[in-house]
Amino acid sequence: MSDQHTLRTQLRALVPDTEVYVSWKNADETVYEQGTICNYDPTTMFRHIETDDRTLLLSPTADETTVSEITATGPTRLGALNSITYNNRPTEPLRVTNAGIDVPSYLVGYTGQLLVSSGKRQELCHIAEPPLERYDARLFAELDAVLPSNWHETTLVIRPLGGPRRKYELIDDRRVDEYTPEQQQYTILETVIVTVRELSEAVYADTRLDTRTSTRIERKLFALQSQLLDIHQALFEPAPSEHPLEADDADTYSWTSYTDAIEWLETQLEEVRNRIEADNTFARERLRSTPLGPTVFISLEEIQQTLDEYPDQPPAECSLSTAKTVENQ
Missing domain, CATH: 3.30.1490 (Dna Ligase; domain 1)
Structure with missing residues (x-):
């Protein structure tokens, strides 16, 4: 097996992020360099190596593998590749x-x-x-x-x-996302819970609200979210771990103002309550101790009455740059 064939075999094994050590010969000496493979094209044996201060190109030809430096004007030949060593990647x-x-x-x-x-x-x-x-x-x-x-x-x-x-x-890493027909009619609760969380974050970031007002609203929203989480868990037992509420993956209602968000929440929760009241088997058995009672709607009404004193603000206008600090809460 020729040295050139060995070098070609080694080139094929070089993939992105592989740490590699190469040497090449020029007219006067052997030069050594260390770097990382980047810009990989699986259809060729050309390889780019990023070092601390430059980018090298390995270009196989019929007679040799050329080492070049990538410059603003194009590749500059440095010499013929002499050796390659690299850290074998694990499984x-x-x-x-x-x-x-x-x-x-x-x-x-x-x-x-x-x-x-x-x-x-x-x-x-x-x-x-x-x-x-x-x-x-x-x-x-x-x-x-x-x-x-x-x-x-x-x-x-x-x-x-x-x-x-x-x-x-x-x-x-596949998630189990298959719900029973009985559970399927209540999956909107996931979007409702995430929307309540986003509403709470927007209230916290709204510098127009004084500390006492925002704290009062946040506490009501926290209590509301806790109650909804209890209902969600009850409805999706006996194996809630198979259907965890992944807040980052759940659908979100794109509300445009406080009023919009609260009206949407009231509409969706009213629909869920109607389904629960009509469901004399599944929901009644699951929700004995955690019903969707009137306190949910009372909380939303009280929050709306407090926010009525302030102009509607879209969530996009509540940025971290204007948020109150935790110490102010």
Whole structure:
């Protein structure tokens, strides 16, 4: 095996964020440099290396691999590559989400063939247009031909033709989002709870409200949110951990003013209350100790009466730059 063939094999293994050490020969000496691989194109063996003070380009030709420095006027040849060493990357996680596989960065935008192996099974998968996106269900569908029926925590190797071989462990990060028909009619509670939280944050950030007023409103909103969370938990038992309320992922009502937000909350909660009252089996059994009582609507009415003294303010105008500090509360 020639030295040039060995260098080409090593080039194929260099992927983004790999720490690499290279040396090259020029007319007078051997130069050593350390850096990190960047700007990776899986269809070629060209590699860019970022060092502390410059960017290098490795360009294989028929006779040698050229080391160049990227400058404002273009690549400047430094010499012929002499050696490559790098830190072997460990097995990496490959996350399976509800939106598809969390595609590794070097495969985002890729089309073509992928050689995939798991255990003794090996398949050639084809990624057609459009190119792979950041989260892509097609990749999981292609891998399915190789994976065992119980694929959780499976280790597999993926290599694009002409690209590096990388080892992955499949991690199932999919959320359980399937509700029973009885639960489905109450999922609006998640958006209601998140909207109450956003309303509280807007009140806190509104410098037009004096400390006593904003504190009084925030306490009412906190009590309201606590009650709604108790109702949400009761409705989605006996296994609430299977349907956790992920506030950052829940839908949000785009309210434009305090009045708008409170009117929307009243409308949605009135609808939920009507459904609960008409539901003589599921809801009545679940909500024995945490009903959606009149105190919820009384709290909203009291908050609206307090805010009526102030002009409506959209949430976009309540920025952190104008927020009161915690010490002022």
